[in-house]
Amino acid sequence: MDQAATQAKIRKQVEFYFSDSNLPFDKFLWTLTKKNDGWVPIKTLADFKKMKMITEDFDTVVAALKAEPSELLEVNEEQKIRRKTPIEKQDIFGRSIYAKPFAVEKETEDKTADLLNLQDEIQDFFEQYGKVLAVRMRKEDGHRGAFKGSKVAAMDLEYKGTKLETMTKEEYHNSKAEKYKDAPVTRKKGSFNAFWEEENRNNYNKGGKRGRDSFKAKDKKNDKRQRTEEEQPKTSED
Structure with missing residues (x-):
């Protein structure tokens, strides 16, 4: 280069x-x-x-x-x-798609580098169709888990000869909610979200019973939005 x-x-x-x-x-x-x-x-x-x-x-x-x-x-x-400029909250949920399968073709001893290279390859692939803001790899169990072969990044696409299964992120979350609605759940630590952190902090700072009640209500709403990702039962599927 x-x-x-x-x-x-x-x-x-x-x-x-x-x-x-x-x-x-x-x-x-x-x-x-x-x-x-x-x-x-x-x-x-x-x-x-x-x-x-x-x-x-x-x-x-x-x-x-x-x-x-x-x-x-x-x-x-x-x-x-x-x-230089303030953060602007984006409609990440509405602008994302879920796609699979993806896999590292030639693994090396550096698994992290393998996945980062794969991430670059897939971003280059999707940039043929428009600007890509972010490509996120889904893990088996949080930040350090194994890559599941799927990405949150509907088109009829092929990646290196393999037809991709794609859906909007909303469709993906709805399908997971339906799939696991009757299953016992294992709660995982939620991913960081600065907007929710700031909102929660502001609610606490308001003080008083009304502020605390408002915080609890919004916290439940936020928890529900993350539930399909953070409270899914342990499984080798997906």
């Missing part, structure tokens, strides 16, 4: 980290942006696995981020970076 292509890939990856599609759901990075007036050390980003797969040279990362102006990000002289 030549220098220009490497720099472009670095900028694209870092802009994704701070995007509306990722930042509110990345607990680690979101927490960092709540400190130091939003400034995050570029060194922290450069140490991410995905960034190291692009380049392990820190100076190359800094140079790439300074090479071109960004509408989303700004870099200071202390080699720190931050988002």
Whole structure:
């Protein structure tokens, strides 16, 4: 990969980290942006696995981020970076699709790198049909579980000769709710969502019985929305 292509890939990856599609759901990075007036050390980003797969040279990362102006990000002289514009809540649920099957063709000893490369391949595949904001891999059991071969990213598509089963995310959630409606559930830790965290914090800060009751009602609503993903019984299917 030549220098220009490497720099472009670095900028694209870092802009994704701070995007509306990722930042509110990345607990680690979101927490960092709540400190130091939003400034995050570029060194922290450069140490991410995905960034190291692009380049392990820190100076190359800094140079790439300074090479071109960004509408989303700004870099200071202390080699720190931050988002320039406020987060905008997106209709992630309504704009997502679920698709399967996908699989790593040639596995290596570095399973994480295998999956990150597969993620890039699938993003490139879907970008033939339009802009892709994010590609998320579904895991067997939370963040560190095995990849299930499906993605939340209706078309008649084939990926490397295999016809894909696709549906909207709403259809997928409804099908899971129906499939598991009578089954015992095993609760999993919910995924991070900055919008819900802020909403819950604001409700608590209001104080009084009305504020607490409002928090409980909205918390139940949020819990119900996540239930098909977080309370499904353990299974080897899907």
